[in-house]
Amino acid sequence: MYLYSLLVVALIIAAIFLTPVKRKVWVATAFIGMAAIGAIALSVMAFCNGKVELTEFATSLFGVERLSVDILSSLFLCIIAIASIATVLYSRGYVANYLKRFSPAHISMHYTALVALVISMMFVVMSSGGFSFLFAWELMTISSFILILFEADRQEVRRAALNYLVMMHIGFMFLVAGFVLLANHTGSANFEALTIYFKECNPLPIFIIFFIGFGMKSGVFPMHIWLPEAHPAAPSHVSAIMSGVMIKTGIYGILRLMQAIDHDINLLYNIGLIILLSGIVTGLWGIILASMQNDIKRLLAYSSIENIGVILIGLGIAAVGHAAGSNLIGMCGMCGALLHTLNHSLFKTMLFFGAGNIYSKLHTTSMNQMGGLAKYMPLTAIMMMIATVAICALPPLNGFVSELLIYIGMFNGVSDGHELLYSVGGIIALSLIGGMVVLAFTKLYGIVFLGSPRTTHVAESEEVDGLRIAAMAIPATFMLLIGLFPQFIIEPISTVAGGVTGGDKSITIEHFTPTLQAVSIAGWTLIILIALLYTLKYRAQRRRKIEVGPTWGCGFTATNTRMQYTGESYAEGVESILAKAMTKEHVDGRTIDKSEIFPTKHSYNIRHKDKVDSLLGRWWVRLMHRINEYVMRLRTGRVNNYITFALVFLVAVLLLTLFNLM
C-alpha cells in the first residue's frame, strides 16, 4: 500500500517535471481535476450514505487511523474541489507571464506544490484525526509555503513566506500538543476520542489549545497577522486558494471540536461564548483594518479575516443557541456559518483572481496607482462587481443568504428571549461589519475600477485572456445560483449542520424553505425592477438630447486625474476615528515643506500597519536575538570545540542513563 501511494506521488512529480514548460499547467489540471472529481464523488456518496470509509483504498501511514468521509467532510470536499479547479485553470494565464523569467524546474515546483496543496487539503478533511491529520496539515503548510515563494527573487516575498512558515508552525505545535494530550489520556488521537476526553477531563484547556492551533490557520484575532503579509506576496491564484479554502480548514477543525461536544450543555455554552467573542473581535478588527488598506491584496486579506469573524459569530450563536436549548437558533447559526464558509470560498477566490488580472497587467497592487480600469478591463470589472456585491452581503447574491441565516438566528434569540445579550452583541457586530464592508469594498471597486486613470500604465492595460475570465465565471455561477435559488441549498446545508451539532434538520428546512423562497422571489423582483427601470429610462432618453461632457468641476475646467479621491482620502473618516487605536503609521518619504519655495520631486507613502503586528513583533524578535546571541557563542569554528561538545553530550547521556534519569 505504501508502495502504491509512493508510486502515485512519484508519478505526479515526474509527469509535471517532464512535460514541456507550457504544458505543465495541463498536467496539473488533469491531476487536480481527477482529485476534484474523486472528491465530489466521495462527498455525494457520503451525503447519500451518511459516511464512507476508505479502508481498502488508502491504508494510512499511521496504522489504526483511517480515512473516512462523513457529511461534514463532504461539504469541505466540495468547497476544495470547486475552488481548486477554478484556481488551476486561472493559473495558466497568470503563470504564463513568468515562463521566461523562471526556469522550468521552478514552474514544475510550483505546480507540484499546487497539486500537493489540493490533495493535502482533501486529506485534512478526510482523515479521522490524530497523526494522519497532522501529517496532512503539515503537508498543506509546506506546500503553501512553496507556493507563496513563487517570486522568490523579491525580498518581501521571502520575508512573508518565512513569517508564514513560522506562524504556521507555532500553530502546528499547539495542535501536536493537543493531539498528544488526547492520545495520552484516551489512547487514541482520533476526533472521536475527543468526546471521551471532554467527558472525563477538564475540557476547556484542551479546547483552547486546539482553538489556538486551528485559529492560527484561519487567522483568528490576534493570530491573523500572517494573512495580510502572505497574500500580497503570493501569486494571485495561490492567494485565492489559500484565502478561499485553506484558511477554512481551521474552521473545519473548530467544527470537529464542536462535534465532539456531546450534550454537555455547560461546556457548549462556554465554548460558544469563546467562539462568539473571538468572532466579534476578529470580524470588526478585520474589516476596520481592511478599510484602511491601500493595497488590493492586503485589503482582501483583511476582508478574509473579517469573514472568518462572521463564520465564527455564526458558530458561536449556534453553540450558545444549542446550549440554551433552542434547536432553531442553533441550527440557524450553524447553517449560516457553514453556508458562509462555502460562499466566502466562492467570492474570495474570485476577488483574488480579479486582483491577479490587475497585477498581471499593471505589475502593482497599490490602489492609488489605478483608477478607471473598468474601461480597459470590462470583463474583469463585471466579474469583480458581482463578487463585490456578494461579499458586501447584499441581495440578491449569495453572501446575503448566509448572513440572513445568522441574523435570523440572532433575531430569534432576541424575540424568544434566549441568550439575549449574546444575540444583541452579535447583531451589533454583524451590522457594523455589514456597513464597514460596504465602505471597504466601495473603496476597492471605486478607486480601482472607476474614475479616471491615475497613471499612464492603466491606459495601456487590456483585458486578460478568456480562460482566466472563465475561471472567474466558475465561482460566479455558483454564487448566482445560491443567491437566486437559496431554497435549494438549505436542505443539504442543514443536513451538514445537523451532522455537526446533532440538531434536528427538519426544523430548519420547515422554517427556512418559505423564507428562502421569499428571498428568491424578492431577488428576482429586484432584478426585474432594475431592468424595467433601466429600459424605461433608455426608451425615454432616446427622444431626448443626451450630451457627453467633462465631469462637473465647480468652475474648474482643467480638472486633472490626480485631483480624484484616493484610497487614503476615501478612508479618512474611519482613520480619523480608529487609526490611532488600531494601527501604527509607517511613513516613507516626506511631504513638501512649507518653506520650500521651489518644491522638488517628493515621494510620500503611508501604510497603516496592524498594531497587533508591532506588539507581537517587537518582544518576539528581541527575544530571538538574545537567544541567538548566546547560541552563537558556541559556534567557534574550531573542530576541537565541536568534538568537545559531542563528548560532553555523550557523557551527559551516559550519566543520565546511569542514574536512571531518562
Add this chain to the structure above:
Amino acid sequence: MLVQLCNTLLMVVVALSITGVINRTRALLAGRKGIRFAQHIYNVRLLMRKGAVYSSTTSILFRIAPCIYLGATLMAFLFIPVADLWPLFSFHGDIVLVAYLLALSRMALILAALDTGSSFEGMGASREALYGALVEPALMMGLATLALFCGYSSFADIFADAQQLDMNLTVIMLLVAYVFVVILFIEAGRVPVDDPKTHLELTMIHEVMCLDYSGIDMAMIQIAGWLKNAIFAMIAANAIAVAFCFHWWFATPLAIIATGVAVGVVESLRARNKLSRNVTYILTIVALSALVLLIGFLLTQNIEI
C-alpha cells in the same frame, strides 16, 4: 390582495407628501408664504422631461446606478406595512432584507459618485459610506427592540397586532420612534447631519454625490429619496401606533405629519453640525438605541427598576 394594494397606495401617499409637509413647516416657521405643497412633484416631473449630460469619465455603471438606487429602495418600500395592514411582500426575517436593500441602494450611489472621478463626489461618497456604516447598528438595534417586544422578525408580523396599552411599552416605542426619525435625518442627509438646501457643492454628503446627474437620473434619485423618507417615517409611526393601539387610518397621517413637522422644525431651528461632530452625533444615536434595547430587555425580564 386589496389590503396589500391599499397598503402600498397609502405608502405612496406618505412618500409623496412628506417633502411637502417639510417645506410647508419650514416656510411657516420662517414667516414665508412658501412654495406650493406639491412643488417637489412638479420639479421631478420637469426633470423627467429633460435630456441629460453625462460625464465622459463615467462608465456604464454610472447610468445603471440610479436604476439600482431606485429599484432597491422601491423593493424595500414594498416590505413596509402601514400599521396593521399587510404589505405587498413579507416573510420571516424581512427586516434584515430591508436593511440590506437600503445598503445596496447606498452602494450603487457611492459607486456612481466615485465613477465621475470628481473630488467633490468622492468626498460625498466617503462620508456617505462612513455614516451609513455607523448608522447600521442603530437601525438593527431599533429593529431588534421591535422584535424583542413583538416577538417576530418580519415587519408585517411586528406591527400586525396592536398590543395592550402598557406604560413600559409606550415609553420604549416612543423612544424607538425617536431613533428611527433620527436615522431618517442621517440617511436622508437632513439637518443636523447635512443640509440639502445649501448650494450643491457645499452640501457635504448626500446631494454632493449626485452633482453629475441630470434629467431622468436625477428624478429617479429624488423619488428614491422620498421612498426612503417614507420607509423610516412609516416605521417610526408604526412604533407609535403599536404603543397606542392605533390603526392604519391613524398611522398614515401620523407618519406624514409627525415626521414632516419634526424634520421641518429641526431644520428651521438648528444649524448643521460641524462635519467633524457628525460621527459623534451618529454614535450617540447608536448608543441611545443600544440603551433602549437594554431597557427593553430589562423590562421584558420583569426586573424592577
